[in-house]
């Protein structure tokens with residue numbers, strides 16, 4: 531263990547981490563095994579994985595069926611090209627499966643290895659769509675403040691959390707951000723969207739890209755009419771509409787896709803994470819029949835966009851098996867039911883604890899806000915790092931969770947595996963209660 535920590539410090543640059551802190555303290559947890567909703571570390575400590583790791587291990591850990599699907603495919607054909615006129619059965623079958631479960635006219639799939647690549651692919655595809663229709667000036671991508679779309683060049687620029695732009699020095703041009711409906715109302719957010727579209731003229735806008743629920747921004751669930759209004763505005767200005775379903779896809783929100791909660795079907799969706807429950811890196815873009823037709827009819831020559839691993843056979847085999855399990859075990863329905871149960875539990879916590887503010891969930895995607903005064907919604911000073919303290923207290927009680935501290939808000943996010951049962955939700959909630967109570971006492975609130 532000691533040796534591993536030293537080697538980790540010396541050789542492993544952790545993604546999204548404080549490299550300084552890692553150097554000083556080393557890895558806090560080295561995970562060894564996973565089973566259901568639990569993770570176990572090298573010292574034998576078990577944790578509830580209340581975030582499905584990175585919002586992705588939807589069907590839970592340790593599913594032998596997925597390991598078998600990967601092994602079987604790897605023994606037969608671990609990899610072959612899908613470039614140009616080559617293809618293979620797993621990618622064809624997964625594309626067909628995703629087309630069959632995606633609503634409406636979303637029927638053709640371009641594969642990637644993750645969410646960032648998916649959003650960058652969508653951005654290039656929409657610009658290409660306009661270019662081949664003699665509208666090359668339609669380049670602008672409009673997304674939302676507090677939105678998160680990944681860390682590749684385009685997806686970072688579309689991300690509406692400025693900290694993410696810093697590393698590259700600046701964001702790319704032709705990206706702009708409208709107000710999120712969370713801090714305002716649907717009317718204000720839509721007025722902001724219109725204003726951003728009109729700023730340089732709608733004829734310069736390629737697409738609007740939003741998450742159905744802003745995940746990394748703090749599980750911000752939109753007002754019921756918001757997504758339909760965005761779609762209406764896109765139609766009015768003749769702009770394409772892309773939904774980033776990277777977190778919200780594959781059962782997370784109590785529907786197969788997040789958009790189904792609001793009955794809205796865009797021109798394109800991006801997906802990743804839950805498509806394989808994290809057992810293999812895989813993502814993609816699903817485009818509408820109309821866009822697919824335009825691409826087929828008007829693209830001249832090669833579509834110069836494709837990753838070596840676009841449609842990786844083993845990844846696709848795992849994705850197929852994962853979706854089969856979600857369907858066979860009614861996990862979308864379980865996510866809906868357990869999500870309501872979790873939300874009810876959050877509401878009880880709000881009744882019993884002094885520092886719980888707004889609580890929310892759609893399916894098993896939820897959040898608990900911590901505030902100094904729930905009546906006025908006064909936030910704690912960011913210096914207190916209240917959400918981080920609660921995360922630490924949860925950790926000590928064997929729950930791995932995630933804090934979002936955006937501005938002065940303290941948000942604890944929840945996205946447990948969608949196989950979770952009532953007893954396990956209760957255990958998670960009890961530990962949350964104890965953790966918040968402890969921090970509340972430390973703060974001198976009760």
Ligand code: PLP
Nearest residue numbers: 644645646678679680776777802
């Ligand atoms: N889009 C959303 C909504 C996400 O939450 C994420 C990752 O958290 C991404 C895109 C980027 O996905 P990846 O980390 O697989 O590149």
